[in-house]
Structures are given as C-alpha cells and as structure tokens.
Amino acid sequence: xxxxxxxxLTDLDRARLDLxxxxxxxxxxxxxxxxxxxxxxxxxxxxxxGIDRVVRAAGPGSEAIRLRFPPMLPRSDFERTxxxxxxxxxxxxxxxFTGTNADHARMLxxxxxxxxxxxxxxxxxTMLVPAACHPAYPMFTGAxxxxxxxxxxYGYCFRNEPAVDPARMQAFRMHEFVVIGDxxxxxxxxxxxxxxxxxxxxxxxxxxxxxxxxxxxFGRAGRxxxxxxxxxxxxxxxxxxxxxxxxxxxxxxxxxCHQDHFGxxxxxxxxxxxxxxxxxxxxxxxxIALAMLRTHGSDPRRWPAGVRSRMAL
Amino acid sequence: xxxxxxxxLTDLDRARLDLxxxxxxxxxxxxxxxxxxxxxxxxxxxxxxGIDRVVRAAGPGSEAIRLRFPPMLPRSDFERTxxxxxxxxxxxxxxxFTGTNADHARMLxxxxxxxxxxxxxxxxxTMLVPAACHPAYPMFTGAxxxxxxxxxxYGYCFRNEPAVDPARMQAFRMHEFVVIGDxxxxxxxxxxxxxxxxxxxxxxxxxxxxxxxxxxxFGRAGRxxxxxxxxxxxxxxxxxxxxxxxxxxxxxxxxxCHQDHFGxxxxxxxxxxxxxxxxxxxxxxxxIALAMLRTHGSDPRRWPAGVRSRMAL
Numbered sequence: 001x002x003x004x005x006x007x008x009l010t011d012l013d014r015a016r017l018d019l020x021x022x023x024x025x026x027x028x029x030x031x032x033x034x035x036x037x038x039x040x041x042x043x044x045x046x047x048x049x050g051i052d053r054v055v056r057a058a059g060p061g062s063e064a065i066r067l068r069f070p071p072m073l074p075r076s077d078f079e080r081t082x083x084x085x086x087x088x089x090x091x092x093x094x095x096x097f098t099g100t101n102a103d104h105a106r107m108l109x110x111x112x113x114x115x116x117x118x119x120x121x122x123x124x125x126t127m128l129v130p131a132a133c134h135p136a137y138p139m140f141t142g143a144x145x146x147x148x149x150x151x152x153x154y155g156y157c158f159r160n161e162p163a164v165d166p167a168r169m170q171a172f173r174m175h176e177f178v179v180i181g182d183x184x185x186x187x188x189x190x191x192x193x194x195x196x197x198x199x200x201x202x203x204x205x206x207x208x209x210x211x212x213x214x215x216x217x218f219g220r221a222g223r224x225x226x227x228x229x230x231x232x233x234x235x236x237x238x239x240x241x242x243x244x245x246x247x248x249x250x251x252x253x254x255x256x257c258h259q260d261h262f263g264x265x266x267x268x269x270x271x272x273x274x275x276x277x278x279x280x281x282x283x284x285x286x287x288i289a290l291a292m293l294r295t296h297g298s299d300p301r302r303w304p305a306g307v308r309s310r311m312a313l
Numbered sequence: 314x315x316x317x318x319x320x321x322l323t324d325l326d327r328a329r330l331d332l333x334x335x336x337x338x339x340x341x342x343x344x345x346x347x348x349x350x351x352x353x354x355x356x357x358x359x360x361x362x363g364i365d366r367v368v369r370a371a372g373p374g375s376e377a378i379r380l381r382f383p384p385m386l387p388r389s390d391f392e393r394t395x396x397x398x399x400x401x402x403x404x405x406x407x408x409x410f411t412g413t414n415a416d417h418a419r420m421l422x423x424x425x426x427x428x429x430x431x432x433x434x435x436x437x438x439t440m441l442v443p444a445a446c447h448p449a450y451p452m453f454t455g456a457x458x459x460x461x462x463x464x465x466x467y468g469y470c471f472r473n474e475p476a477v478d479p480a481r482m483q484a485f486r487m488h489e490f491v492v493i494g495d496x497x498x499x500x501x502x503x504x505x506x507x508x509x510x511x512x513x514x515x516x517x518x519x520x521x522x523x524x525x526x527x528x529x530x531f532g533r534a535g536r537x538x539x540x541x542x543x544x545x546x547x548x549x550x551x552x553x554x555x556x557x558x559x560x561x562x563x564x565x566x567x568x569x570c571h572q573d574h575f576g577x578x579x580x581x582x583x584x585x586x587x588x589x590x591x592x593x594x595x596x597x598x599x600x601i602a603l604a605m606l607r608t609h610g611s612d613p614r615r616w617p618a619g620v621r622s623r624m625a626l
Contacts, residue, residue: 030380030452034387034438039448042379042465066355067343070484071384071469074347084430085421088410093434094441095408096473097401101532108398116436117397121406123431124473125347126483128407135352139343152355156384156469160409160437170439171383219414 012246016165019242019294023166026298035162036170047289047300048173050311051204052154055175055283057310058200064152064177069135071128071156071171077138078127080265086217086225090159092128095121128158132174133280137262140180146271148181167242167250167287178280180263182270186277190236190257193281197238197253200283205307206240206291209249213237234259240291252287256280325559329478332555332607336479339611348475349483360602360613361486363624364517365467368488368596370623371513377465377490382448384441384469384484390451391440393578399530399538403472405441408434441471445487446593450575453493459584461494480555480563480600491593493576495583499590503549503570506594510551510566513596518620519553519604522562526550547572553604565600569593 023029030039107120132155154175179189201208213235214226239249263276296303336342343352420433445468467488492502514521526548527539547570552562576589609616
C-alpha cells in the first residue's frame, strides 16, 4: 500500500484510502497484512446480519430451497464451469502437501533458506468458491420437476484481487436467490430482481442506480465475451456512489441471466427435456454494509429509525 | 469411495458409510464429488445455529471481543506459525494466475489436452485458515492491557483430509473462546473449559468424555511434538461415541493451552513485559450437530423438549 508515492495518488485513490482508514480506526474492520483481506468486528457482523434480514424479507422465503456451502467446491465442478478460462486471475486453486517424510525434510530445508516451498505441494481436489451459487448447480444434474427450482444460497466467495478499496475484498459474502428452469423463468427472475433489489436498497435508505454491466472476463478474448453479455442485456448491477462523483459507483447487487451456461455444463434439463436456463440475484453483503456506513454514518445507533427497525438492530 | 472392495471394509468403515448415507438421504447434508466436502441444508444450519446459542450462553458474552474472520489468512502470518512444518498434509495454500495473455493461451492449450494447468499458477498471498483463532493473534502484537484479552471467534476452517467419515470434514466451522494473557490465565482457561465444555454438551443431551489428546503432528519429528503435548497435558478433547464401541469416540470440543507459541511468534507481551501465553476452547460445530443427530435422531422436531428449548429450535 505504501509502494505508490503519494504524489501519484488520484482523488479516487485518496477517497478509498480515507474510507479504509475510517473503517480500521473505528474498529469495524480489522486490518491484515494483505490488501483486501479483513477481519470483521462484532458490530460489523451485526450490520451484515441486519442487512440480511431485509434481504430475506424481500426474498422467496420458504418457497426456496435453503442451501449453505463451505467456501470450497470440488475441482471437477470448477473445471466444468470453465471459470479458469474466463477469470484465471481471480481464481483460487488449493494446493497441499502429499509427500513423504523425506520430501517434507527437503521442503523445510528449502524454506529455512528462504526459498519458496510451494513447489513441494500438489493440487488438491478443491478450489475456492468464486460465486455463492456455483456449488449448487451440480446438485441438479438430470431432469427438473415442473416449474424448476428456486434456491436461497448464502456463503463466502473468494476473488484474488488485492486492492486498497475496502469495497473490493478478496473474501466476501454473497446472498443469492437463484432460479433454474425454462428460459422465460430465468429471464423473468433476472428482470424482476432489478426492481426488487432497488426496493431492498431503498428500504435500507440507500440510493442506487441500475446499470447494464458485464463480468470482468480476462484478456483479449474476454473483451468479446463482455461485449456479448452487454449486447444481450444479461447482467444488470445496482450501484451506489461510495465516492461521490469520483467514480461511476460500486456494484452492490448483481442480477444475472446465465442462459443455458450452467444447464448445459451440468446436464440440467427442464421437465420437457430441454436444456435448463438459470438466473441469479446476488447481494454483496460487505459492500452493502459499507454503503450503509457511508450513507448513514459510522454509528449504527444513529441510523434512521425506520432503517434500524427493518434491520432489527 | 468405491475404490475399496466391500470385503475389506471394517465394521467401523461400514458404520461411517451408514451415517454418511443417512445424512445424505435425509437431505441434511448435500453430497459433492469430493470426500469430506458437503453442502448444508437449511435444516442442518438451523441445528448448527441452535447449538451455537447453547455455546454462546455458556461463553463469556460481552466480556469477550467478538471477531469474525474470512476463511483465508495472510500467507505471512501462516508462515510465522510454522503450521507447514507441523501439519503440511492438512495445509491449504492458495494459488492463482498472474500471467499474460500469452501465458493464459498456453495454459488453456495444455488444459484442452487434458494436462494439469496448475503449473501456470503462482502462490497467492493468502492461505486457508486451519483453526478459527489463527487470524486473531497478529492483531495483538505488542503489549496487552492488564488482564490480557478474551476473544470470541467463529469461522470456517480447512483441513485437506478427504475421508468417508462424515465427522471428518475438509471444511467445517469452529466457535472458539480464546484467552491471551499470563501463563496462569492461559492454563486456567484451558482447564476450566473442560468442565464448562462438558456442561454445554450435557445441556445438549450429549454424553461426552474428557480425554488427554494431541494434535496430529506430521511424520517422525511430529511424534515427539505429540508426545510432549501429552506429557505436558496441554490438550484435552471432549469426545462422543458416534459409532458405539467401534472406535474411541469423536472429538467435538478441544481445550488447548498453546503456552507461549503464539505470544512468541507474534511478539505479544503481557502488561509486565513477559511473553504472553494463550489458550482456547474450540467447539466443532458440524461434529456436535452430527452427535445431536446420532443421539436424538434425525428429526429435530422429536428431540427432547429441554434440549429444543435451550437451542431455541
């Protein structure tokens, strides 16, 4: 963080550093030596839980199947999604040691000389979860019941993108409502959650804007994928200006239609035998918490009564 | 899982497979293609949350600093604990792609030929959290206030140990109460939580036994570390017999004194300037949930009224 000389900082850099400093000084977040990796205080967790109450109140309730996955998923499932092709730089592969006593001794000898010891590790059969809903799709290989399925998924995601901006964390939680069904059901789910998502944010006293968006596909080939996604209007983000007019705003909710991507990948069929489509809305819990702190101030006891009451704070 | 011919299965193997099958068939856990990696149903999460209410009721409440960490910690902190020396085989190192467009093209070409692509990745500056309390110690480098600190930490841990036994998960949650202070405070914390932990389990209607234990240190050198730990009586596990008399029981709670391990590693001093000692009690949330299901049956609605009421189910 100290590598960039102060004189080259933009106003936006400075605003991000200021917010980061505020969050750490107040103790809401806990600094680590890695940019984008933070501990959370109990107070920060209470805010996240309060936001989640408002998210759940707007959600499908008991109509949805509630699923909670750990932060790792099988490597074989990760492979099938082709995530490594589209987002190699965000990927988290897990490696571990499978060697003998003698290998271990050699690894520790290298390590004591300050050399890298990762070469002694082997790929494990797990990867880090890049989006909360990814571990769910393999459950539905085969034919869906009529009407498809509606899922409520909440969990930790990982993206390898060290950043000063506290809104860009490497480890963060996403609460998602996911539909897998026919093309219309998926398209409607995405579309309807633009307004429903805006309403959730409005209930929290936040001013948000819906914008056409694309995923950050990697490299030259990725630019075409991103353009397609925009042209087909498959992704809408609800953004909030954490930094005034210094940037275009921070995406706090994302409404996505995957068309047949996961259906084809995991062999999921609708009841009439065609490839299933899917769509999800994802609430970025830490980003919404930052937006709350930015909008209503750093002391939740002084937030608007209506908001506090909806959050059951 | 199907690699072992049925005739070589022991009774214990069979009992573990039976429990696993029961949990998956009832939908409480969700199978993945990786042994020891499961999704959780909403009902399973309700059980875990209910257990946590009983754990918290026995805990230090607002006397403790509540901290919640993501499932990753800085590689530099991980390095300092020497975990890679003691538990290399359980370690989860995170690797990611940092190359160019051309590297990416080569990686995808290898991948399309079915070759491993992990060689194109580089070690990231993060590792998986091996025990819930590990990310907390670096916060306290320097001098502690008089009396030390008491922490309440809850989070996901990772251990790379694929197993059929559903009680041996690769990703699981641990709720810990941790003390960092003078040697007596640490020793007393560990000792007092043996009875307090047994009481929590008794409140949940579980029959547990306290046994002297050691960590599974790796290899030949590790055997000596394990023997020292037992001789100095630093680790007591509270075990429950999930499989009758087929094994010695499963550890569901662990009471540990680290002596000056973390204090020396992270430069933590007591108010009088000596190296701080630390101790923790860790509640293995998934294992306690399995013990509840094994003891009271697979339908929480039919669990003893007193237990249900304490869990607020």
